[in-house]
Amino acid sequence: MPSNRLTQVGAGIVLALLVIATFGPTLSPYDPAEQDLQHRLEAPSAEHPLGTDQLGRDVLTRLLHGARLSLGVAAAVTAVRLVVGTLVGLLAGYAGGWVDEALMRLVDTLLAFPGIILALVIAGILGPSLVNVMLALAVVGWASYARLVRSSVLSLREREFVTAARLLGRSRTHVVARHLVPNAIAPVVVLATLDIGGVILGTAGLSFLGLGAQPPTPEWGTMLASGRNHLREAWWLVNAPGVLIMLTVFGFNLLGDSLRDALSPTQSAQLGEL
Amino acid sequence: MSSGETRDANRERTDGSAADTAPVVELRDVEKAFATERSILNRVLRRDENAAARAVCGVSLTVGRGEAVGLVGESGCGKSTLAKLVTGQLEPDNGAVLLDGTPVGDYTERSGTQCRRIGVVFQNTRESFDSRWTIRRSIEESLGPAASENDVRTGGVESLLRSVNLDPKVAGRYPGALSGGQLQRVAIARALAHDPDVIVLDEPVSGLDMATQATLLNLLDDFRREFGVGYLFISHDLDVVRYLADRLAVMYAGEIVERGPAQSVFERPSHPYTEALVRAIPSDNPMDAPPEPLPGDPPNPENRPSGCPFHPRCSYADTRCEESHPAFTDSRSGASRCHYVEAVESAESGTETSEPVEARDETSKPVEIGDERFESTETETEEANPVDYGAR
Numbered sequence: 108m109p110s111n112r113l114t115q116v117g118a119g120i121v122l123a124l125l126v127i128a129t130f131g132p133t134l135s136p137y138d139p140a141e142q143d144l145q146h147r148l149e150a151p152s153a154e155h156p157l158g159t160d161q162l163g164r165d166v167l168t169r170l171l172h173g174a175r176l177s178l179g180v181a182a183a184v185t186a187v188r189l190v191v192g193t194l195v196g197l198l199a200g201y202a203g204g205w206v207d208e209a210l211m212r213l214v215d216t217l218l219a220f221p222g223i224i225l226a227l228v229i230a231g232i233l234g235p236s237l238v239n240v241m242l243a244l245a246v247v248g249w250a251s252y253a254r255l256v257r258s259s260v261l262s263l264r265e266r267e268f269v270t271a272a273r274l275l276g277r278s279r280t281h282v283v284a285r286h287l288v289p290n291a292i293a294p295v296v297v298l299a300t301l302d303i304g305g306v307i308l309g310t311a312g313l314s315f316l317g318l319g320a321q322p323p324t325p326e327w328g329t330m331l332a333s334g335r336n337h338l339r340e341a342w343w344l345v346n347a348p349g350v351l352i353m354l355t356v357f358g359f360n361l362l363g364d365s366l367r368d369a370l371s372p373t374q375s376a377q378l379g380e381l
Numbered sequence: 382m383s384s385g386e387t388r389d390a391n392r393e394r395t396d397g398s399a400a401d402t403a404p405v406v407e408l409r410d411v412e413k414a415f416a417t418e419r420s421i422l423n424r425v426l427r428r429d430e431n432a433a434a435r436a437v438c439g440v441s442l443t444v445g446r447g448e449a450v451g452l453v454g455e456s457g458c459g460k461s462t463l464a465k466l467v468t469g470q471l472e473p474d475n476g477a478v479l480l481d482g483t484p485v486g487d488y489t490e491r492s493g494t495q496c497r498r499i500g501v502v503f504q505n506t507r508e509s510f511d512s513r514w515t516i517r518r519s520i521e522e523s524l525g526p527a528a529s530e531n532d533v534r535t536g537g538v539e540s541l542l543r544s545v546n547l548d549p550k551v552a553g554r555y556p557g558a559l560s561g562g563q564l565q566r567v568a569i570a571r572a573l574a575h576d577p578d579v580i581v582l583d584e585p586v587s588g589l590d591m592a593t594q595a596t597l598l599n600l601l602d603d604f605r606r607e608f609g610v611g612y613l614f615i616s617h618d619l620d621v622v623r624y625l626a627d628r629l630a631v632m633y634a635g636e637i638v639e640r641g642p643a644q645s646v647f648e649r650p651s652h653p654y655t656e657a658l659v660r661a662i663p664s665d666n667p668m669d670a671p672p673e674p675l676p677g678d679p680p681n682p683e684n685r686p687s688g689c690p691f692h693p694r695c696s697y698a699d700t701r702c703e704e705s706h707p708a709f710t711d712s713r714s715g716a717s718r719c720h721y722v723e724a725v726e727s728a729e730s731g732t733e734t735s736e737p738v739e740a741r742d743e744t745s746k747p748v749e750i751g752d753e754r755f756e757s758t759e760t761e762t763e764e765a766n767p768v769d770y771g772a773r
Contacts, residue, residue, distance in 0.1 A: 268519075273489050274468055275523055275575060276496030285522075298497040321636050 117361025124355055128178045131171030139164065139172040139325045148341045157238055158343040160334065162323075166347050169325035173348070176320070177327050177355070182307040187245040188306075189299050192252020193292075199253065200260025201283060210253065217250040223309055237310075237326070240319040246310050248302065254353055255298055259291035291295040300361030304356035311352050327352050403482060403579040404443035405498060405611060411466055411476035413437040413459075417683055432684050433546035436462040438635040439476070447609040449601075451626030451643055453619055453658065455679050459635040460615045461504065464583045468501050474762060499611075500572030500580035504587075506564050509554035516542075516567055517552035522647055523574040541570040547601055563592035566600070573604065579611040598624050612708040619662055621648050629715075631655045634680045641715015651712030651726050652719045653695045689720070698723045 111346030124183035132139075151158045157166040199210040217225075263269060264287065271324030272282050307327075313319045322329060327348040334344030414433040443451045444467075446512070450692040454460050465471040466478055469488035477484045480498060482730050485491050492541060503509035505756035511517055520538045556564055565585065570582050586594040603627060604610055610656040616622050620644065622629060629643040639652035652657040657675045664672070677694040679687055692698035701720055709716040713726055 174491060200691070267503050267505060268511040270470060271501065271503065271509045271571075274492035274496060274499075275500055276488070277522070286511055290511070343733070 111365075113361050114291060114365035117358050117363075118363060120358025121356055121362050124178060124358065127171060127267065128175040128248070131174055132168075135165065135171055137165040137168040139169045148308040148337060148344075150341075151343055156312040158340070158346045160344055161337055162328075164323075165219060166330075166343060169330060170327070170347060172325040173330065174351075174362060176237075177307055177310060177352075180237065180310050181303045184241050184244045184248070184306045184310070185299050185303050187241075188248040188302065189252055189295060190246070192249035192254075193256050193295060195249065195253040195289075196256025197260055197283060197287065197291075200257040201264060201279070201287065207257070209252055211257070214250040214253050217247060218254075220247070223312060226309060227316070227318065228314060229315055235318045237314075237320040240310055240313045243313070244306055248306070250300060252295060256291050259294065260287055262278045263287050263290050267322055268373065274349045294367075295367045297363055300366055301357060304359035304363075307352065307355055307359075311348075404445045404479075405481060406423075406444045406467055406613070407479040407482070408440055408442045408466065408473075409419075409462070409477045409479065410439050410441055411473040412439055412548040413462055413466060413471055413480060425727045427749070433447040435685060436570055436635050436682055437466065437473075438630075438685075440454050440635070440637055441476075442613075442637065444611050444613045444628060446611050447576050448604055448628065449605060449614055451629045452613065452615045453617065453622050453629065454632035454634060457682070458616060458632045459682075460617075461633055462611065462617055462635075463632070466695055467581050468495070468633035472490050481487075497575040498578050500575065500577035502565075502568045502572050502582045502585050505563070506568045507556060509568060510564065512556055514555070515552065516554055516556065516559070519556075520574050522569070522573050523571045527720050531656075538574075541574055542567070544604075545570045546596070553709075560590050562597070565593075565597060569597070569600065569604075573608070573610070574625060577610060579613060581613045581615070581617045584617070585614070585740065587616065589619065589691055592623065601625060617660055619647065624677075631658065634685060635682060636690065636718070638691065638719070639715065639717045640709075640714070641717075643645055645714035649714050649726065651714055651717040651722045653697050653721075653725055654715075655726070656725060657694075691719075693717070697724055 141164060143159065145163065146155075146159050146162055147163040149155055149163075155165050155167070157170065159167070160166055195210055195214070199207040199214075225245040225247045226240070229246055230240050233239035233242065258337060269282055269286055310319060310326070311328030311331065314326045315332040317332065320326035320329045322333060329346045330347055331352075334341070334348070336342055353369045396558075406592055412435070414435045417434050440459075440463060441451075442450065442463070444683045451458055452463065461470065464502055466473055467476070469485065469491055472487040479485065480491070480495055485495060488496055510516075514522075517538045520541060524537070538552050538608065542549045546567050547563060547570070551563065551567070556567075569580075570583070570646065583599075586597050589597070598621065601612065601614075605612065612625065614622060616748060628644040629641060629646040630637045631639040631640075631646070631652065639646060639650065639655045641651075647659060650659055654675075657673075661674060662674045664670075675694060680690055680693070686693050686703075688704050689698070689702045690706075692702040695702065697719075703721075705718045707718050709718050710720075710722045712722045717725075719725060754756070
């Protein structure tokens with residue numbers, strides 16, 4: 108498939124998800140937490156397009172509500188990662204010296220652990236709740252942003268337009284805010300787009316393990332976990348959230364890839380190393 | 382010229398009445414060396430412990446208002462390092478950089494006002510513009526806080542662009558949309574924007590076609606007369622420098638080997654290196670012999686020749702040149718750092734006469750001086766004849 112076609116698919120999926128997250132919950136006639144024990148584990152029908160779960164709740168309604176939650180969590184976590192990582196990267200790259208050395212060793216340490224395992228440990232220590240999962244995911248994820256921004260800053264600060272600004276007597280703050288950040292931010296945005304999919308997976312994974320959103324919150328990972336018990340009799344309970352998670356991650360990754368390709372080849376090479 | 386007067390008046394307020402005579406920028410015996418990587422073997426053997434690339438060695442230079450100082454030399458002779466010492470991108474290891482008579486450090490230690498006294502036109506113009514900024518924004522960044530009245534800058538970015546013969550509409554464009562010549566003009570406009578007294582121009586016209594070069598040089602000349610701005614004009618192209626410069630400094634291996642009024646240095650070089658540079662200029666006449674390249678390679682800055690750094694490539698050189706480093710000697714055109722100024726001068730005037738036989742007689746002196754050395758090999762003896770200097 109040509110790459111612009113893939114871009115359209117990716118953008119389409121992400122756009123659809125945003126629409127679902129915004130308007131979805133109002134479209135459904137059901138309440139996501141309303142139990143209807145007489146109609147539990149019903150197969151997909153006209154009344155319940157994706158069937159009902161073990162407590163008779165409408166699966167589609169819960170997915171629609173979950174979209175808002177999952178995307179919101181992913182956006183918040185990614186935003187924290189981006190901001191923290193960018194600040195650390197700017198500081199390390201521009202200050203240099205021991206500041207750079209110390210920050211980069213911290214980054215190396217964080218990158219040495221498999222992210223999801225570290226997040227599992229942190230969320231486990233903090234106790235099961237969606238907020239703690241968000242915290243854990245934010246803590247483990249900012250390091251690659253810091254790396255990326257630092258390497259951009261290191262090459263940018265040697266560029267002559269930065270020298271030109273400094274020779275005019277402009278302050279460091281001016282140079283960082285006006286020249287470095289705008290020039291370093293493009294690859295960061297790409298990384299963030301690619302990262303959202305990972306965060307959604309991470310949230311769903313930790314929730315699946317019982318560390319994240321607690322029932323009856325309609326979170327995709329939590330739905331997956333509770334559906335697992337009824338895998339034999341009600342396939343739709345795991346398939347519906349599973350397919351949705353997959354589609355979401357797929358959509359964000361496609362979009363991220365296209366964004367990366369749209370940038371210069373050097374920047375995509377830089378990102379490829381991460 | 383009203384703007385020029387205003388500026389002069391402003392200057393008096395800060396500098397006193399001697400503003401026009403006192404140099405704005407002065408380099409006093411500045412030296413700059415760069416540490417070099419030693420190989421592991423050399424470290425183990427403790428060899429080359431003092432290895433450092435000596436880019437600039439004991440250079441003194443002044444640039445005043447309204448004065449164009451040309452700096453010429455081969456690639457790698459330390460021209461750009463010298464420029465960076467002036468702008469404060471580098472700090473000298475020894476010696477001092479003075480701004481209005483006050484020693485200054487690198488740009489981080491200079492005040493905003495001090496920084497704005499010196500304008501810079503970078504060697505790689507395109508690189509010196511943020512590709513995400515419009516031309517307007519780039520120039521505005523450069524505009525000083527207090528633009529004086531009657532200034533070309535009262536009209537802001539547009540009038541600056543107009544002063545370098547560009548359509549003010551260019552202000553809304555990005556650097557990527559401009560040609561090299563246009564961008565170079567923008568660079569000059571930007572350097573003028575903060576009302577500097579001296580502009581450092583590092584190879585400002587290299588890589589441009591002849592017509593564009595000529596336009597830019599004319600512009601620079603106009604600005605000098607109009608605003609009284611001084612230039613430190615760095616180029617490898619003698620022709621370009623000759624057009625603009627009042628004074629010329631010829632640099633070789635990190636030191637200035639000859640200095641003097643541009644026209645006379647160019648016409649009557651008194652240092653063998655300058656002489657060779659002048660000879661290397663291609664002639665306008667295609668029937669003339671092609672220009673003669675200087676034999677040998679520029680010296681390695683990590684391992685400079687003893688004595689006069691030019692002696693390995695010099696046709697006048699003898700043992701004295703190998704052993705002792707000449708100081709500046711007054712010459713007809715200025716001052717020259719050569720033991721045999723007279724010999725070079727007479728050789729020059731010799732070649733300028735049309736009869737080579739006569740010239741040979743006149744210039745027999747350096748051959749005599751060089752006897753000891755040139756006896757060693759026959760070819761060198763031949764090369765030692767100044768008339769044949771570039772005939773290889």
